[in-house]
Amino acid sequence: MLLIFSIFASSQVSDFQNINLQKADSIADFYHGESLTNLPLLSFKLTNDLTTPVEKFRSLHTWVCKNIENDYGFYLENKRHREFFQKDSIKLNDWNKSFQKRVFTKLLEDRQTICTGYAYLVMELANQAGIKCKIIDGYARTPSSNVKTLGIPNHSWNAVQLNEKWYLCDPTWSSGNIYPFGEVSKFVHQYNDGYFLCDPSFFIKNHFPLDTAWTLTGQFSVADFLNGPIVYNSAFRYGLYPTSPKSMQLKLTKNDSITFSFHTDEQIDANKIYFRLISGSHKITAVPEIITQDNGILILQHSFNKSGYSDLHIMIEDQVLITYTASVNRK
Missing domain, CATH: 2.60.40.10 (Immunoglobulins)
Incomplete structure (x- = not known):
């Protein structure tokens, strides 16, 4: 297992520094607003004119980040129920199943979702393009979550295999930010490239997976995650x-x-x-x-x-x- 981790630890976007990703971004922008009713067709449109797996994945990832809105109210509703049911596994499981259906309905009909929907859409589009991609569930660390002690799992992101190596990305936190507007909070699209194929040693600063193999580094513990400084999305934006x-x-x-x-x-x-x-x-x-x-x-x-x-x-x-x-x- 340690050997696997040592191989994974170098997986980051700099592995592809000789590949220009501008064409992939341009294609994603060209198909802005495209329908979600036919995901195989959407995946084809976003990848057909690209050559390398990383370009194809970049186009898919960028499209999702720039076309799907983060529904913060929906997130808060889910958070309240999951915290309320956390000591009752049966009710929690029932809630998760019923809410998941709503997540995907809202994604397809309104192009709004939470982290689960972002991660699902990236995975589905990538798999349609022949790129192995997984949803990783775990803990996100924010000023109000997972400081000193672990709460309930509260976030989902992706792992993608490119050229026989696994990489990490977070389409939800790449897509934009939630800002207060008076008494309500609203989502604003602000693409953050810092989470795309991010170095695992930095990604772990505010992401800790349920399956620790997906840290992609064997040198970081739960205690490190809980007790380190709080690292905000803006740190990833500035690098x-x-x-x-x-x-x-x-x-x-x-x-x-x-x-x-x-x-x-x-x-x-x-x-x-x-x-x-x-x-x-x-x-x-x-x-x-x-x-x-x-x-x-x-x-x-x-x-x-x-x-x-x-x-x-x-x-x-x-x-x-x-x-x-x-x-x-x-x-």
Whole structure:
């Protein structure tokens, strides 16, 4: 099993850096709004003029992300019922079966769904194109889910086999974001390429599968998943992945300095990164010192000159990428 994991760990989009995916994206855009009533035909249209498996999968994945809406109200309804029935396996199973039918009906009729529908549609279209693809069920980590302790399984994504290797992607979180508009929350399409064939060592930051073989890396535990910093979708959009500190909870003494290390996919302008420390209604913005930025590694340093407890958000352009907590003692 360890040998399998060591092979899987290198599976990421950079394996295909010599293949131009623009044609695949263009085809997906050309068929925007195409009907879901005939999935074999849709899969054919999206892949017929493409040569390599990765191009074909890219076209299918991009089309799903840009044509299907995430129904947040539907997600909340499912979440409430699953939490209510979690101690009654019979009622929970009955709910899952009845809700699953509604998920697929809503997907086909309204082009709206939740993670299960996204993952199903990607899998079905890929399989129609002769590409092996699976639905992976597990835990997604957000500020309100799976922090310190595991809740109930709350997310689904995909694994796809390309050139005899398995890769990971999340079409739901690639498709856009949920934003508050007054008293309601609405979905806004904002394609996020960071989850497409993502490096497993980064994907695991906020995805943990029920079957741990699908971590595609053997060096990450449930404890690592629960206790690490919270990594938001925006971190994947910018290509900024924390490597240390590994624990979300920072315990410090006043005037201590701490270094934060990151892997960067893109050449991020480190000067745009800032820290926002929030303690109750009190907010402080701080600019970290850049120690190193070279060869995909970024190291920042910050000194904690005040005691107390705060949430430490690592930000770019008013977007939170990563969150730690800092408990600073006087001495």
